[in-house]
Amino acid sequence: MSNDPIHQFQIQKIFPIEVGGMDFSFTNSSLFMGLTVAAASAFLIFSTSGRGLVPTRMQSVAEMAYEFVASMLRDAAGTDGMRFFPMVFSIFMFVLFGNLFGMFPYFFTITSHIIVTFALAMLVILTVVIYGFMRNGMKFLKLFVPSGVPGALIPLVTAIEIISFLSRPISLSVRLFANMLAGHITLKVFSGFVVSLGALGAAGVAGAVLPLGMTVALTALEFLVAFLQAYVFTVLTCMYLNDALHPSH
Amino acid sequence: MAGETQSTTEATHAGTEVPTEHHSGPFPPFNSETFASQILWLAITFGLFYWIIKNVAVPRISGILEDRKDRIAGDLSEANRLKEETDEAIAAYEQALAEARAKAHGIAHDTRAKLKADNEARREKAEAELAKKLAAAESQIAEVKSQAMEQIGDIAGETTSALVEALMGKAPTKTDLSKALKSAMD
Numbered sequence A: 001m002s003n004d005p006i007h008q009f010q011i012q013k014i015f016p017i018e019v020g021g022m023d024f025s026f027t028n029s030s031l032f033m034g035l036t037v038a039a040a041s042a043f044l045i046f047s048t049s050g051r052g053l054v055p056t057r058m059q060s061v062a063e064m065a066y067e068f069v070a071s072m073l074r075d076a077a078g079t080d081g082m083r084f085f086p087m088v089f090s091i092f093m094f095v096l097f098g099n100l101f102g103m104f105p106y107f108f109t110i111t112s113h114i115i116v117t118f119a120l121a122m123l124v125i126l127t128v129v130i131y132g133f134m135r136n137g138m139k140f141l142k143l144f145v146p147s148g149v150p151g152a153l154i155p156l157v158t159a160i161e162i163i164s165f166l167s168r169p170i171s172l173s174v175r176l177f178a179n180m181l182a183g184h185i186t187l188k189v190f191s192g193f194v195v196s197l198g199a200l201g202a203a204g205v206a207g208a209v210l211p212l213g214m215t216v217a218l219t220a221l222e223f224l225v226a227f228l229q230a231y232v233f234t235v236l237t238c239m240y241l242n243d244a245l246h247p248s249h
Numbered sequence B: 001m002a003g004e005t006q007s008t009t010e011a012t013h014a015g016t017e018v019p020t021e022h023h024s025g026p027f028p029p030f031n032s033e034t035f036a037s038q039i040l041w042l043a044i045t046f047g048l049f050y051w052i053i054k055n056v057a058v059p060r061i062s063g064i065l066e067d068r069k070d071r072i073a074g075d076l077s078e079a080n081r082l083k084e085e086t087d088e089a090i091a092a093y094e095q096a097l098a099e100a101r102a103k104a105h106g107i108a109h110d111t112r113a114k115l116k117a118d119n120e121a122r123r124e125k126a127e128a129e130l131a132k133k134l135a136a137a138e139s140q141i142a143e144v145k146s147q148a149m150e151q152i153g154d155i156a157g158e159t160t161s162a163l164v165e166a167l168m169g170k171a172p173t174k175t176d177l178s179k180a181l182k183s184a185m186d
Helices: A028-047 A057-077 A079-101 A114-144 A151-198 A202-245 B002-016 B032-168 B174-185
Strands: A013-015
Touching (some): A013 A028, A028 A079, A028 B032, A057 A079, A057 A202, A057 B032, A079 A202, A079 B032, A114 B032, A151 A202, B032 B174
8 A cells, every 4th residue: 555645536447438438437436436325225224124113223323314314404495395305315325425434444435536526516506406497487596686685786796696606516515525635635644654653663653653643533533524524515405405495585 | 614725735745745656647536537437427326326215215214203203193192092081080980979979968868867757756656655644644643532532531430430439429420420521621
């Protein structure tokens, strides 16, 4: 294993597939997307297979995840928003399991690639735009014209609203991507110090204690970040979906 | 956000300075050659995941939660029903108790009245008997008295005649005797 902190983000082809000059290879990223989906689905399906009236431990974890996301969506977007529940729940579980999978040594972190987080963010934003127009028609554009603003300020405020709306997919995807990327690089750098210093003899081993402690602390922090970023991504998704349902805020 | 991005760049610098390995090509997350493959596989895997969530996981978990909610609501209403039944039973018991108490009062009252009436009747009868006996006794006494009175006259006559005979040597006549007796006794 190399000491290069960037190496862990390399995409490696497992089965090269090329269609019309485009590279659609099955890569380590694809493999871990598949594993994330398999693990999350297996968790949700097997933990609830008993359908116990009194839940087992695993079943209660699955129920907690369900109710956690459901209450998040209901609080942000109201009961109407529950029609998006399967999508929001999929996003939460996918991001959460992807983030947590990345915490295993030698595992690839799918959410550390901007294109993945951006695709998920675009899925959310396109859902908001398409559903917003379908449900509200042209009234959806009221989203950009807040009520109660003096006439002279409307062009300015509308411009700001449009820019903030357009920046949503970027901020949503970059937030998750940058957190995962930065966390994993930092972890790798500090653990790299442990190895480098350890190779320098007794004094180096003594000195390696510091980055080792840092690595342990960072690992705990990264577990927190893995959960927190999945939560943040989901809660923002809920708030954006609320705009599609109730554009005149 | 700004701090995190900054630390990312710092970390990137720290990493790239490690001399042991150098990788070719751009920074992997920004390598657009891999984008098509990642998007395709994300669409496939996430699409599958969405299908599983929508058709298996969500109906199942919501079913479990729904069942539990129904069961709890059912149990609560059953408990309420039983409580109402208990309350009704208690009310019925109270009423029965009150009725029984009223009845007992009635019986006691009747009995007392009857006993009183019986006593009264017996007392009256006894009094009547006593009065009769008293009257009989009185009449008997009066008879005895009058008999005695009559006999007193005879005895007085005989005694007087005996006394007069002893004193005067000669018995008085019956007419004198009865005249004298009569004047003496009146």
